Amino acid sequence: MSVEKKKSSENGHLEQEHDDIKDQLKSSSQLDLDDNKGPIAYRMRPSLEDIFKAKTIKEIIQRVLTKTLQGKKYNVEDARKWTQEIADTISASVKDLNMPRYKHVVQISLGQQLGAGCRYIAKCSWDAECDSYTSDIFSNATLFCVCTVFGIYVY
Template identity: 40%
Template sequence: MEVSDTYLIRPNYQHKFKVPIVKEYIREIVRERLSGVQYDPEEVARLSSSLADCIKDKVKNAGFDRYKLVVQVVIGEQRGQGVNMSSRCLWDADTDSYAEDVFMNDSLFCVAAVFGSYYY
């Protein structure tokens, strides 16, 4: 009888969180859903939640096995102001990573980030 290893401390290369791929997923989804959209404060909560769910589903189906995903989407009104955002994480630099992208049009800006943390 053969026993498979379920305790993996490192992901196989093909299952490792790949930042360029995730960044492209974010870019595709955000541009598709927000191109031509005008900022509406009544719709921002629903729109940001919907975008986060869509991004999470796409990344989950990409085959990054054993990764816990956190998706953050921030949408704000474009008024020429500056915005600074930061995050802090305690993670394993060899296995964990994140991808993010920024979208802007005349009416709004959107920052979307996906954090992938390998589950040992």
């Protein structure tokens, strides 16, 4: 077989493979698309309706902190239980918001109110356009609680 015939045979074979792949993509488009918003694998930013719902999450935090801690007095043993309960409840509620491609982290700091100052700092390396957080504080005469929920968009 001459070199030219061999090359044209290889090109024809590559074109056929290319056409086959295009046909497969067309037939499986429902697997590759997410609600007609485009291919999932190539979406680098959340759509407007999919962004981190900071206001809603802050309301969840306020409701859970108030319900769990209202009228309570600080006790070391109870504080452990409350911290776990608050984190689990908030995490489940945030998960129910169905924010596609977001992972979240719930951080709780609960301490005794002794009149001393307290410093709460969080440092993160993230994409400021997609990732976000919201936070709220509860306090009464004997305890304080700071809750922060971080939302990280997974590319």
